[in-house]
Amino acid sequence: MNNRTRGKKAITAAAALCVTVSLLAGCGGGKAEEKPSAAPTNEPVTLTFFTPVGGATPEKFMSEYGDAIQKKFPHVTTKFVNVDTAKKILLPELIAAGEQIDVIYASVGMIHENVLKSGLAYDMTELTKLANLDLTKFEPSTIDLIRQISGGALYGIPTSTSYATIVYNKDLFDKFGEAYPANGMTWDELLQKARKMTRNDGGVQYRGFVASFNHLALTNQLSASFDDPKTEKSLINSDIWNKHAQNLARFYEIPGNEVTTTTAALTAQNNFFIKDRIAAMYANVFPPTYLDPENAATKGMNLDAVSLPEYVDLKGVGSQPYPTFFSLTNMSKKKEAAFQVIAWLASEEFQLAQSRKGLQTVLKSEKVRNEFGKDFPYLSGKNVSAFMPAKPASPSVVTPYNSVAATSFMTNVHKIVSKQLDVNTALRQAEEETNKKIAEMKAAAK
Numbered sequence: 275m276n277n278r279t280r281g282k283k284a285i286t287a288a289a290a291l292c293v294t295v296s297l298l299a300g301c302g303g304g305k306a307e308e309k310p311s312a313a314p315t316n317e318p319v320t321l322t323f324f325t326p327v328g329g330a331t332p333e334k335f336m337s338e339y340g341d342a343i344q345k346k347f348p349h350v351t352t353k354f355v356n357v358d359t360a361k362k363i364l365l366p367e368l369i370a371a372g373e374q375i376d377v378i379y380a381s382v383g384m385i386h387e388n389v390l391k392s393g394l395a396y397d398m399t400e401l402t403k404l405a406n407l408d409l410t411k412f413e414p415s416t417i418d419l420i421r422q423i424s425g426g427a428l429y430g431i432p433t434s435t436s437y438a439t440i441v442y443n444k445d446l447f448d449k450f451g452e453a454y455p456a457n458g459m460t461w462d463e464l465l466q467k468a469r470k471m472t473r474n475d476g477g478v479q480y481r482g483f484v485a486s487f488n489h490l491a492l493t494n495q496l497s498a499s500f501d502d503p504k505t506e507k508s509l510i511n512s513d514i515w516n517k518h519a520q521n522l523a524r525f526y527e528i529p530g531n532e533v534t535t536t537t538a539a540l541t542a543q544n545n546f547f548i549k550d551r552i553a554a555m556y557a558n559v560f561p562p563t564y565l566d567p568e569n570a571a572t573k574g575m576n577l578d579a580v581s582l583p584e585y586v587d588l589k590g591v592g593s594q595p596y597p598t599f600f601s602l603t604n605m606s607k608k609k610e611a612a613f614q615v616i617a618w619l620a621s622e623e624f625q626l627a628q629s630r631k632g633l634q635t636v637l638k639s640e641k642v643r644n645e646f647g648k649d650f651p652y653l654s655g656k657n658v659s660a661f662m663p664a665k666p667a668s669p670s671v672v673t674p675y676n677s678v679a680a681t682s683f684m685t686n687v688h689k690i691v692s693k694q695l696d697v698n699t700a701l702r703q704a705e706e707e708t709n710k711k712i713a714e715m716k717a718a719a720k
Contacts, residue, residue, distance in 0.1 A: 314610035320351040321612050324375045326365060326388045330356045339379075342624065343615055350615060365392055369605075376606040377616065379433070381598050382419060383492070386674045389429055389601045396604040397427035401613045407431075407620070416597045416636050419669035430599030432636040433619045434628065438493040438593035439660045440464075440583070441564055442555045443547070444576040446471065446480065454578065455555065457660060458590075461521055461583040464555070471554035472530045478552060483525045484543040485557040487691075488684045493559060493593040494518055495585060499671040500679035506712060510683055511705035519690055519697050521585075526691040538688040548572055557582065559596060562632040562661050566652050579660035592663020594670060597636060634662055678711040679704075 323335065332340075335354040343352055355373060357364050365388055368375070380388050389395050402409060409417050416432040423429065440455060447454050452470050459467075468482030498514040501507065509515070526533050536542060546553040548571050563569060565577050582593050600616045602609055618624055625635045625642045630649040635642045643662060647653035686704040689695040695703070 314614045316349045318349050318351070319608050319611045320353055321376045321608060321615060322353040322355060322374060323377045323379060324355050324365065324368070324373075324388075325379050326357055326384050327380070328357055328359050339619065342627070343618075346618060346624075347615060350611065369394075374605060374607070375603050376608055376612045378601045378603060379598060380601070382423070382596060382672060383677065385420075385423055385430060385599060385601070386672070386676070390423070391674065394601075394603040394605060395424070395427075395429045396602045396606070396609070397424070397429065398431065398602055398613060398616075399428045401602070401609070402428065402431075402617075405613060405617050407617045411622075411638060412620070412636050413595065413638055413666065415595050415666050415669050419595070419597065419672065420599055422669065423672050430601040431616050431620050432597040433600050433616075434633050435595040435597035435636050436559050436561065436634055437595060437661060437663055437666065438490055438557060438559050438582050440555050440557050440580045441547075441560055441577055442580060443551065443553070444578055446551075446554045450475075450480075455580040457581040457657065459580070459583045460586055462586070464583040465524060468525055468531070468555065469528050472528045474530060479530055481531045481546055481553040482528060483531065483555045483557070484546045484553040485522060485525070486540050486543065486559070487522065487538070487687045488540065488680060489559045489596075490522065490557060490593075491518070491680060491683055491687070493596055493667075494670070495582065495588055495591050495593055495667045497594065497668045497670050500683065500708070501671070501673045501675050501712070503671055503673050506673070506675070506716070508679055508705040508708035508712070510679065510708060511701045515683070515701055516697055519687055519701065522687070523690050523697065533692050535688045535692045535694065538691050548575070551575065559593075560661070562647050562650070562653060562656075562658060565656055566650070568652075579657050581660045581663060588667075590665045591667050592665060594667045595636075675708070675712045675715065678715070679708045682707040682711070 323339070325335070332354045336352075340352040340354065343350055355368060355375065369392070375394070378388055378394065412432060413435070416435060420428060420430045420432065442455055444454065450471065450473070452467070455464060455467055464483070471480065471482035473480050496514050496518055498512070498518060499509055502509055525531065526538070547556040560579070562579075564572060565579065566572070567574060567576070584591060600619060602612050602616065606612055620636065622637065622639055622642060625637050625639070626645055629635050629642045629645045630647070632647045632650055632653065635646075646662065647658045682704045686695065686700040690697055690700045
């Protein structure tokens, strides 16, 4: 293993983690942030990158980011650290042990816990000005999202994103002589196609449609939010979430596509599509590598993708983005050098290379978007535009309570589609459960 990227092998006992009330101040008795200085020098520097994603490895970090960073900036040495859930070593334990982290990179769902709650947030607004980083070059929803999370500040720079889409099994459509789904379909049209593809043939029950309820909620096209950041109360029992839930529930009213709470869960829905191969269409957040016929999970499947169906009153609106952000920490003593790297990861140069590898760009650049997936021959002739909606939905409000709200919502949606509860009762129950959990979290934080 490259010792440049090797994290600490052991975490020793240390003083308790200093967590301040202020989002902008780190350890040290509320000491004010240092003002960023002029452009970074090319003096040798080691930058430590942290991700809260379990199972991430130094090798994966190097292949995705580290090698490219060190090639572009020969004076930069990268070091990688991450969580060890088996040993219960999370970010607070790392900081308490003296780890100096310069950059945190995490998906939007992990920003509150690891950037804000940790007290490591740093507003990069001034650095973007010094570095002439043009924020208007980004897909607007990604910047809107981090601004909302940051309370108007800029606690992260988006570097990649993903969207919900539909992947379908072409062989099943060919088997039953049905036309493939197409971009621009409405949910009503997809429902009719799902009805046609749900059938019993030769003793095998085929399903027209399966989905990840959690991912579709988190990236919902209606821009529905789970919580109100001002009142800190749940918004689940509302007309907009009712519309979202009713839309999905009707697919599971199709005879032959019914589910129990067990088969509504992601594992079962996923297995219907890739293990049993009896589902025609699958709605989830997919990487384009899912279409690789040599992919271990989908090996031998003849797949293609289609954009997420539209609501009739939201013509052309796709899913919300689910971006990854790189966040500079307030503990970093190398802020200018670290930001130089972050800004480059969002540059057209790096984004172009990533786009060719099938990673959805955060830039509006047509040049970058037109190169999407070109390093992979198997994507030739595939509907790769399905992975990048022309008009993503506006981002929902993200609060510290999103994860508990999403869990409660998903649990109760399973009860809706399995006919255990009607929609109104389930959403009311989900809201009550969420409000109770929010109150418990607030009490525990005192």
